[in-house]
Amino acid sequence: MSFIIENFNNGIRLAYKKALNTRISHIGITFNTGSRDENKNQIGLAHILEHMLFKGTKKHNWNYILNSIEMVGGEMNAFTTKEKTCIYASLICDKTQLAIELLADISLNSVFPEIELEKEKKVIVDEIDMYADNPEEMIVDEFYENIFNNHSLGTNILGNKSNIVKYTRNDVVNFATKLFNYGQMVISYCGPIEIEEIKKLCKKYFENHKFEKNVLQRTKPNEIKTFNILKKTQNHQCHIIIGKKAYDMFDKKRTALMFLANILGGPALNSILNITLREKYGITYGVEAAYNYFSDTGLFYIQWTSDIVNLEKSIKIVKSELLKIISKPITEKQFEQYKTQFKGQLIMAEESNQGLMIMMGRSLLDFNDIETLDKVLSEIDEINTQTLQNIAIEILNPDNMSMLVYKPE
Structure with a gap:
């Protein structure tokens, strides 16, 4: 059965x-508001708001x-x-019905109690400390900060x-107004209940709320010079990330770059970089190539770990593999x-109904439609070796990439 979209x-x-x-x-509620919609005096408020809902x-x-x-055996998260x-x-x-009523209530009628905010700030500080103990996550965020320097995408x-x-509390209330924007909120449902029942419940609990018609304003990041940063840390391993800005979500080359990232360092054990770094040389436990796209830009990066002895060797191997793809097309086979x-x-990923539900909300906000799996598969079929080669030349040249390295002291 295809997707159904209803407008209230x-x-x-x-x-x-x-x-x-x-x-x-x-059931999910997705707002077209995130951390990039914070100004310089609001950094972290989008995440605080998520907690305070x-x-x-x-x-x-x-x-x-x-x-x-939770008491009916379900789960709720954000x-x-x-x-x-x-x-x-x-x-x-x-x-x-219980879930739809509750999600509507917390989405539209949260009061953000001051006493709860004071407690939750302590929880978030602890979350920040926990994150600081995870260099694999920290290095990605620091890379973002440098790639999108002085821009909210980098915070x-x-x-x-x-x-x-x-x-x-006033800070939270003021930022919350960015959530309630006409046309920028989607309810998504994936499950066995018929559409008429879901539509009736959503209208009952959501349709009476009024929204302001504000234009979503986002500023495109400026171009920056490439950088090469070595940072001494207290970790046991070296953590390395290289990458550059890439295509935004509306670029026709988006799917092909997702495909290329998967070939290089996707989840499969036979990805090019896993075969070389791990299986051939035994240098790393894990390597990942990722492409994240946004409404006006994107980021492609490769991330891996090594010990100090093999740091330079691992960097050399990764750059060599990138140059191979640029210079010699992958065989047709x-x-x-x-x-x-x-x-x-x-x-296989679409087997997760929860993941599908979340994708539906995001896709409708981004593309004013829901990208079907058949459409994506068709786009993959249309990619040829020359298309992939051209994208490799454009994106994978290591001389045009920035690098950040965490090296143990």
Whole structure:
């Protein structure tokens, strides 16, 4: 069954897909607001807001919110990205109304109690400290900070401790107004309940809320010079990341670059860089190539670890593999095998109804439509070796990439 999109009078949209052979409903609310929508005096507020949505509404306190879904065997969670905020619930389909009512309440009627904010700021400070103990995550965020220098895409989603402890309830309330923007909020549902029932419930709990018609304003990042940064750390390993800006989400070459990143360092053990760095030389436990796209830019990067002795060797190997792809096209046989692999991974990923539900909300906000798997698979089929080669020449030249290295003292 295809996706169904419904438009409500107040600008909220519903993205629906019926899932067969399941007793679980997945419901999400996605806002087209994230950490890049903060100004310099608001860094970290998008993430604080995500936490505070669970801390009390006009009708319910935090205890009711935390227990209502969990006590029927379900789960509720949320996340903040650079451009989105999402809250979602998964639970047995008999309790679908409970989840829709609660998600509507916390999305539209949160009151952000001051006493809860003071407690939650301590929780977030602890989260920041926990993150600081994870160099694999830290190096990516620091790379973002340097690539998108002096731009909100470069700021850490968690914020920093000095800012977090200063924020007041008024700061949270003022930033929350960015969530409630006409046409910038999507309800997504994937489960066994029929569309008419889901539409009736969503209209009941969401349609009475009014939204302002504000234009979403985002500034494109400036170009920067490449950098090569070596940073001494207290870690046991070296952590290395190289990369550069890439295509935005609307670029026709987006799917091909996703494919190329998968060939280089996707999740499969037979990715090019895993074969060389791990299987051939035994240098690293893991290597990843990633491509993250946004509304007006993108970022391609490769990340791996090594010991100090093999640091320079690992960098040399990665750059050598990139130059090989640039100078010598992948054979047709390999190319078709990689296509089959990539399509198979995407088909398997759609088996997760929760992941599908989250994708539906994001896609509708980004593209004003829901990208079907068949459309993506068709785009992959249209890629040829020359297209991939041209993108490799444009993106993979190590001389045009920036690098950040964490090296143990």
